[in-house]
Amino acid sequence: MHRAVSKAAMFVVAGALLYGCGGGNDNAPAVQPEETRPQDARTFTIDAAAVAQKFTPLAGAPAADRWSGVLGKAGYMVEVPAAWNGKLVMYAHGYAGTGTALDVNPPSIRRHLLEAGYAWAASSYSTNYYDVRAGVEDTNALAQAFTEIAKVNGRALAAPTRVYIIGHSMGGHVSAAAVEAETLQTANHKVAYHGAVPMCGVVGDTELFNYFGGYQTAAQQLAGVPATSWPVSNWAQIVSTVQAALFTIYPATNTGQGEKLRQIVKNLTGGERPMFAIGFSGSPASKSVQDAVWSTFGEDGTVNGVLTQNVVDTTGLTFQMDDDAALNAEEQVFNTTIFRVKPVPDANRLRRDGLRWIPKTAAQVSVPVLTLHTLGDIYVPFSMEQIYKRRADANGTARWLVQRAIRGISHCDFTVAEQVRAFDDMVAWEQAGTRPDGDDVLTPSVVANSNYGCRFTDNTFGVDDTASTKALRQGAMTAAPCTP
Known part of the structure; x- marks a missing residue:
């Protein structure tokens, strides 16, 4: 069933979990304030009633509890199947523009997660714009609040045995940054995820x-x-x-x-x-x-x-x-x-008050990360994966990274089947220790091969694939089919 969290419950969750309760050090030195940005002066709103109204059961999916509400300044959705497997998946959404209205939506693999027994949760984030810092902090805060949200809605749950994070586009940046060593050190809300699946992600950060x-x-x-x-x-x-x-x-x-x-x-x-x-x-x-x-x-x-x-x-x-x-x-x-644009050297420096304004994806990771990227995307291009792989190689962390090229022609036009396989392979890797197969993203002759990307491309359509994805893939299959 679905329950929107009451105002009292929202206060409990937001006050006790987002900002902490008890155990503080009254003698700790105050954090010096940072300079303000245009982003800091912007006001955003979340229509909790509208979120609750649209958060309906998924037809044909297993029975589950659904809860929505507001945590801090961000809206959220949480869904826990009746036969929960004890694991939680956090979903990070993509860029939502520059409007003032916030929104939250479920992951595209929602059906698979429920059928496999996973709980999932998704935040609207407390801001719009390209605010990955807010995306990481608000997603982490929601992960920390998961059991309390369940409790105030009448379902007592043990702490998850595993917490994974997945995301698309800007959410791919969020999910990659969430497992970075720097994030674990500097985030205000620290969550040690067990694995990540960044999809069509800005894994090259700036x-x-x-x-x-x-x-x-x-x-x-x-x-x-x-x-x-x-x-x-x-x-x-x-x-x-x-x-x-x-x-x-x-x-x-x-x-x-x-x-x-x-x-x-x-x-x-x-x-x-x-x-x-x-x-x-x-x-x-x-x-x-x-x-x-x-x-x-x-x-x-x-x-x-x-x-x-x-x-x-x-x-x-x-x-x-x-x-x-x-x-x-x-x-x-x-x-x-050609004119060369030169940055201000400290434009994206480390902050004193938490994460960088644009968190880094340096591939300093110690948990399984499996990425997906479409080859035709020129908005968040395939070169993001090449940058990320070079960073992993330089940092000695390539053993934690698997990357897959998908023969899509636009931004994030994956089939649900491709996303499900990526998620399941990442989990199996984390649970059993066997690293799954991926694609070589750096060798030019390999990437240029006419069949590159065929191995992990799956043009099987299911009930949850969108009409736009189907149309894009059908066009791609006709224009550039894989050959034996």
């Missing part, structure tokens, strides 16, 4: 914003209106000129300069690989994804006020217009003359 900056400055350079400062204050006035120089039909048909841009973006997003061409301009979904990327252009590098100073850094990017790693004469001139 490198995503470097890519956006590189794409914009390359587009301007090729269009003949090069950037000369950052931010580009006249972007709104020149964007139509830039697009007209690069596309005869945006983004479906390139000009000669636009083809150079396509090659540059391919190499910035992971190199030659199946599905990239379809994702860039070869499908009905391409425009919406390109629009999402281009909507980031012209910004000041503060990630819409989540930071106070510019974090974008294009000084380490190499712009290549072909598949040869050696730079030809044209590429040498391009890389020498």
Whole structure:
């Protein structure tokens, strides 16, 4: 059954668990306040009644208790099957825009979790915008409050024997950051997760914003209106000129300069690989994804006020217009003359009051992490996985990382079957110690193979797959089928 938590119960949960009760040190030195950000002055609201109303039973799923309410300033959903297996899965949602209204939704593998006996919980987070710090803290606070929420709703539960975290897109960043050593040290709400499945995640953290900056400055350079400062204050006035120089039909048909841009973006997003061409301009979904990327252009590098100073850094990017790693004469001139965006060095420094404003994903992990990423995604590109793998290799933690390439053409267009397999394989790895198979994401010849990604792509559709995912996959299968 579903019960919305009463106001009294919300007070108990929020006061006793979110902020702690008893055992404090009255003589502890006060934490010095940090500078404020635009994000700190924003007000967000959660309609708890609307969340409760939409949190209905899943047709055909096992019987379960469902509870929703507000914890601190975040809404939540919690679902515990009648035959609970003692394990809890935290779900981290993706970017929800810049509006003031918060929302919370269940994970796409909800049915599987219930059938397998898992409880799950999801937070709205207390803010919108790209606030991964809030995502980690509010998700962790909800995990800590799980048994108390059950208790005030009349069901006494033991503490979970295992707590896992999964997430999509920005939620992939949340779930990867949640298992980082730095997070365990600096978070205000500390949860030692037993494993994670970041999907289509920003596992390169601020490198995503470097890519956006590189794409914009390359587009301007090729269009003949090069950037000369950052931010580009006249972007709104020149964007139509830039697009007209690069596309005869945006983004479906390139000009000669636009083809150079396509090659540059391919190499910035992971190199030659199946599905990239379809994702860039070869499908009905391409425009919406390109629009999402281009909507980031012209910004000041503060990630819409989540930071106070510019974090974008294009000084380490190499712009290549072909598949040869050696730079030809044209590429040498391009890389020498293009405007390089330089960050403020401490824009995303460690804070005195908890996590970094944009938490790091340094791959300093000690629990199983299994990632999924679509090959055609140019919004949160496949290069995120390559960055994450290089970090794991550098930190000696690659034994805890398995990555899988999926032949999707858009952002997060996974089938439920692919997500279920990833989750189950991560759990089996954590429980039994046998590391599952994954894909090599770094060897160019492997990634460029026409069948790359076929091994873990599963185009079997179930009752919970969305119409958009089905349409995208059917288009992908037709345009780029796997071959024996």
